[in-house]
Amino acid sequence: MDETAPQKGTVTQRAIERIKGMIAEGRLEPGQRLPTERDLAAQLGMSRSSMREAIRALTVLGVLEARHGSGIYVTQLEAGDLLETFGVVADLSRGPRLVELLEVRRILESTATALAAARITPDQLAEVEKHLTAMNATDDPEEILAHDLAFHREIAMAAGNDTMAAILEGLSSRTFRARVWRGYQEEGAFARTRREHAAIHRALVAHDPEAARAAAAAHVGEVEQWLRSQLGE
Amino acid sequence: MDETAPQKGTVTQRAIERIKGMIAEGRLEPGQRLPTERDLAAQLGMSRSSMREAIRALTVLGVLEARHGSGIYVTQLEAGDLLETFGVVADLSRGPRLVELLEVRRILESTATALAAARITPDQLAEVEKHLTAMNATDDPEEILAHDLAFHREIAMAAGNDTMAAILEGLSSRTFRARVWRGYQEEGAFARTRREHAAIHRALVAHDPEAARAAAAAHVGEVEQWLRSQLGE
DNA sequence: CCCCCGGGGTGGTCGGACCAATACCGTCAT
DNA sequence: ATGACGGTATTGGTCCGACCACCCCGGGGG
Incomplete structure (x- = not known):
């Protein structure tokens, strides 16, 4: 009935x-x-x-x-609304899955940075530089991390794909980054990180997509390889 | 207190x-x-x-x-458990966001296919071929779509990154694909799709990552461009 | 020794009650 | 006439108690 x-x-x-x-x-x-x-x-x-x-x-x-x-x-x-839950994935992943997540981030971040190099406006570039200098001006890990996140977020925004930016935002969630970096930066990786950020910035200024892609891939790849080696033990 | x-x-x-x-x-x-x-x-x-x-x-x-x-x-x-909700994003996205999702899929899918070309085993390749032939052997849109999804899923699996495979699975959710393809394949895109799938398959057989990347990017890019043109109207 | 079945434990659903934040509207002073 | 004020109805948030549906395990019978 x-x-x-x-x-x-x-x-x-x-x-x-x-x-x-x-x-x-x-x-x-x-x-x-x-x-x-x-x-x-x-x-x-x-x-x-x-x-x-x-x-x-x-x-x-x-x-x-x-x-x-x-x-x-x-x-x-909008992308931000629906992809907020993506952060949960990053927060609850451990072991080999962390490497997989970083691999995804490397792929997306390098492409996003390449796109940004081609499209970024002077205003957006100024915003990126603001966080870059602020990041290099302090020794407080908390503040460094905050500006680091903002640095990459501004770049992702400049790529012009809100969905990609939202995914990257989730893959770089605060707790996720803090967890990975805790051990990483103990090995004096600060200087290397600054060099890599500077390289990314140079590529953006030069509007050189390929250089930007390579710099971003190397940047994420560094952390990825370090994490991979940590798992081997 | x-x-x-x-x-x-x-x-x-x-x-x-x-x-x-x-x-x-x-x-x-x-x-x-x-x-x-x-x-x-x-x-x-x-x-x-x-x-x-x-x-x-x-x-x-x-x-x-x-x-x-x-x-x-x-x-x-595991990746599949946590990323299942990704399908919701695809199902509820419309308009310009659909293009953005396809752009993300193009980036990930092309990389995944390139990785698969380098790593795929004979068994996995046989599985891919099974769905390829099955897809070409029928005219039932439902069945074609099912084998199409399985074709790409097997490739993503062969790439060796479960997280990436899970994301791609979400980006290719059944209702999402069905919605986009409804209009697309009315324009006689069947033949083109078959050619593109064949090209991807050839690259996998040859274990040629760069060819695989290009073929996959072109495959997704086709749909992406069509959808972009649809939005212009 | 195995099978069956019954009861206790657990998640699933329901209905009602009350609390807290908001929105709406009438009142009153300006 | 208009704007500030306040009260009240509306709506989500929380709690409680009851009952149902299902699963698991263990005891009793074969």
Whole structure:
């Protein structure tokens, strides 16, 4: 008699798929407000508890955004919103998978840097230089790390591909970098890092994509090789 | 008096961070079973409802796995587990972001194919050929798409980087490909696709990384350019 | 010794209640 | 007429208790 119930999986899982489907079909636009939790639960014939779990899951995925006292909204569905969870991957990966992640980062970062060399504007270049000099002007590891991240972020932005920039952002999450670098920079890698950053900067100034690609690949590759050797022990 | 409560964010959000932290610190190993929902809620001083939302969120992220009647377990935390959510990004992206996703895929896929050309084993090559011939032997779009996906998946596997393979898997999610290809292959792109696949295969057989990279980049680039032109209208 | 089945434990769902933050709207002073 | 103020309805956040569905394990019967 009933026609709508394939009954696959849990009720909450179904709710997640339904909401995702509504967004994919365009029935829910980015930024749009959803019905209240109570109404949504009633519409899909489930309890508010189950619906809340579905909403929470989609919130963590960066698809929805819940504003206390106001309502539930679809995010702008931009690269940054959806790829924020990528940082979780980096944070929870260990051992050989860290090397794999760095390999992916090397591939993307080198290409992004090459693209940036071709497209970067004077304003963007100034921003990059700001973080480069700030990074070289201090000895506080915390501050260095912050400017290091910003340095690469600005470059990724200049490449003109927000999705790629968001992925790289996740691959360079704060805890991830801090974890890897803790041991790395104990081996006096500071000077080498500065040289590599300077090389990347030179290539950007010269608008030389191939030089930029090589410099970025070497930069990430250094860390990658060091980590690889650490695993061998 | 109280020392542990920074009170940041919602209770559920705190629970998510706590559990993530326990895994990151190694206090929870992959595959290990967690305390029951009721116990966890009691330990962190919150209601079972809030704890359930946290668990559900981590389940969707591929960090935890709930087995009805048995318990909650940490997943193996392998690339496939954690990057499954990447498919959501592909499914919900539209317009210019689709082009960006294809650009990322082109970069990764070309590199993966180049690596595969250098490393692929006879067994893996046979598997690739199986899907290649099967893809050319039918006219059913559904079947073609399935073998197309498997063709690229086998190649990504042969590249030896599970993380990269998992990302590419997400970027080629079924609904994503189906959506893009719907219009694309109406323009008689079947023959061209077959030629491109054949070129990739030849490069793999010859163990020629550079040829493989070029062939894969051209293959994805074709679709990318078509999609770019579609957006212009 | 093996098979079956029953009970206890566990996740899944439900309904209701209350709290906290927000938004809306009518009131009042300017 | 207009803007600041405050109260109230709305809405997400949390908690509680109950029951169901499923899995696992162990005891009893073959």
